Amino acid sequence: MFDTIILLAEANERNALAGLMREHNSSAAILTPEDTAALAAIPAATLARARLIGFLTPVIVPASILAALGYGAYNFHPGPPNYPGWLPSHFAIEDGAGFFGATAHEMAASVDSGPIVDLEMFGVPHGTGVAELERLAFIECVRLVWRLAPALAADPGPRPAMPVKWSGRRGTKARLAALGERPAAADNGAAPAIPRGTEAA
Numbered sequence: 001m002f003d004t005i006i007l008l009a010e011a012n013e014r015n016a017l018a019g020l021m022r023e024h025n026s027s028a029a030i031l032t033p034e035d036t037a038a039l040a041a042i043p044a045a046t047l048a049r050a051r052l053i054g055f056l057t058p059v060i061v062p063a064s065i066l067a068a069l070g071y072g073a074y075n076f077h078p079g080p081p082n083y084p085g086w087l088p089s090h091f092a093i094e095d096g097a098g099f100f101g102a103t104a105h106e107m108a109a110s111v112d113s114g115p116i117v118d119l120e121m122f123g124v125p126h127g128t129g130v131a132e133l134e135r136l137a138f139i140e141c142v143r144l145v146w147r148l149a150p151a152l153a154a155d156p157g158p159r160p161a162m163p164v165k166w167s168g169r170r171g172t173k174a175r176l177a178a179l180g181e182r183p184a185a186a187d188n189g190a191a192p193a194i195p196r197g198t199e200a201a
Contacts, residue, residue, distance in 0.1 A: 002071045002156035004029045004050035006042065008057040017055055017145070024153035035059060044068055053152055054107065055145060056138070063109035071156050073107035075114075076145055078137040080121060081164055084112035085171030089133040092124070094179055100124050100133060102140035104148055106159065112170070115161035118144050 005021050005028050007014060018030045031050075033039040036059055042050075047065065052073035054061070066073055079088025080101035092100050101121035108114035120140035124133065151159060169175075 001049055002051065003027070004031065004046055005153060006031045006033065006039070006047075006050050006052040006069075008033065008039070008052065008054040008059050008061070010056065013055055017053070020145070020149050021053075021153045024150045028153065033059075036062070039065060051152065051156075052107070053145075056141060060111060061107055066107055066109060072158055074117065074148070074152060074159065075105055075107050075112075076141045077103040077105065077112055078134065078141055079103065079171075081116055081119070081166050082168035083171065084166050084168060086173060087176060088171050089130050089137060090176055090179065091169075091171050093128070093130050093133060098124055100137060102137050102144055104144045104159075106161070113166055116164045116166070117159040117161060118148055119162060119164060120144055 005025070007017050007021070007030060009017050009032070014032050018032060021028065021030055031042065031046075033042065039059065039061065042065075047068040048070040050069055051071035052061065052065075052069055054073070054075040056076060056078055061073060077084070077088075079092070080099065081103055083092055083097075083100070089100070099121055101119060103112075103116055104118040105112070105116045106114035120143055122136060122140065124136075128136075148159070
């Protein structure tokens with residue numbers, strides 16, 4: 001029986017996400033582990049009744065936990081399918097990308113490889129830097145989570161996959177170091193809290 005939602009998110013977003021899930025499933029237990037150790041401490045019996053939702057989280061969910069979840073795991077990635085991996089905005093700016101976006105996908109053992117269930121894309125305005133691109137991607141992640149929240153919170157069935165595949169070179173810390181860049185403050189959980197108004201509609 002699907003009765004538990006596990007949320008992985010930074011402190012800025014955690015409470016707003018929990019409130020959103022409660023709006024669509026008031027009877028579900030909502031757990032908010034702060035790190036991998038807290039996630040690993042959740043009993044197997046609870047995982048079997050749970051769905052996990054990751055929102056811009058740095059936590060990599062172990063394959064053993066993904067396998068134990070009874071109702072799947074979904075992640076909101078602040079980049080389009082052609083920019084998988086770490087800090088996609090940095091690599092998109094380096095590439096001079098004309099389009100960017102946000103991706104909702106089922107989690108798999110390999111990061112940013114699971115079936116894509118929803119997507120938002122936008123044109124990158126001329127002169128956009130990393131911080132602004134991150135802000136725009138954050139807004140699109142919010143749109144996605146608002147749109148998918150009713151199903152993720154209350155429908156035990158899996159989300160249907162889109163006919164879109166991951167592509168492009170994976171972003172890594174080593175690649176970022178090769179660019180001579182360091183993550184901006186927004187990359188470390190300083191993004192604004194999820195808005196509760198029309199911006200996310």
